[in-house]
Amino acid sequence: MVRAGNSVTAYLRTGKGEPVVLLRRTGHDDALWAYLLAEVSNSFRAILPEQAPQGADFATWFPSFLDGLGLGAVRVVADAHFGLRCAETGLLDPDWLTVLVVVSNRDEHDRVSNALAAGVRAEPAIPTTIVTSDADDPYAVAAHAVHLLKAAKTSTG
Numbered sequence: 001m002v003r004a005g006n007s008v009t010a011y012l013r014t015g016k017g018e019p020v021v022l023l024r025r026t027g028h029d030d031a032l033w034a035y036l037l038a039e040v041s042n043s044f045r046a047i048l049p050e051q052a053p054q055g056a057d058f059a060t061w062f063p064s065f066l067d068g069l070g071l072g073a074v075r076v077v078a079d080a081h082f083g084l085r086c087a088e089t090g091l092l093d094p095d096w097l098t099v100l101v102v103v104s105n106r107d108e109h110d111r112v113s114n115a116l117a118a119g120v121r122a123e124p125a126i127p128t129t130i131v132t133s134d135a136d137d138p139y140a141v142a143a144h145a146v147h148l149l150k151a152a153k154t155s156t157g
Helices: 030-043 058-068 080-088 109-119 138-156
Strands: 002-004 007-009 011-015 019-023 045-049 074-079 097-104 128-132
Touching: 002 058, 007 058, 011 030, 019 030, 030 045, 030 074, 030 138, 058 080, 074 080, 074 138, 080 097, 080 109, 097 109, 097 138, 109 128, 128 138
Parallel strands: 019 045, 019 074, 074 097, 097 128
Antiparallel strands: 002 007, 011 045
């Protein structure tokens, strides 16, 4: 557990290496996120908060959560909801994120894409990618997300 803002947040940590924070709505696409957690933890230290705030508190919670873990800027894999929160709250900034991979379904893709394009104002821009989920093959989505994280790892350091 870590103190983040005015609350204490439980989290799961697995794997080793550079940290990647996974942000997802609890109870949403559980099979996909189980694959993502397993795949990310094979190459990175995966950090999955038990319950991240979904509303306006996210912008204050996220930096506090990272600070509580002793982390600076990190790679993030987020569902569409939290990918949008990162864009809307100004967290697409090198102080908080080095890479953002957003997992969205086909219905959310355009809305997420537009919000991310509008939210990437920092210089240098944060590499952001949208991976469209496929309920028929969650493993392929997880593998693609990890491929993007590894590619970013190579290009960022």
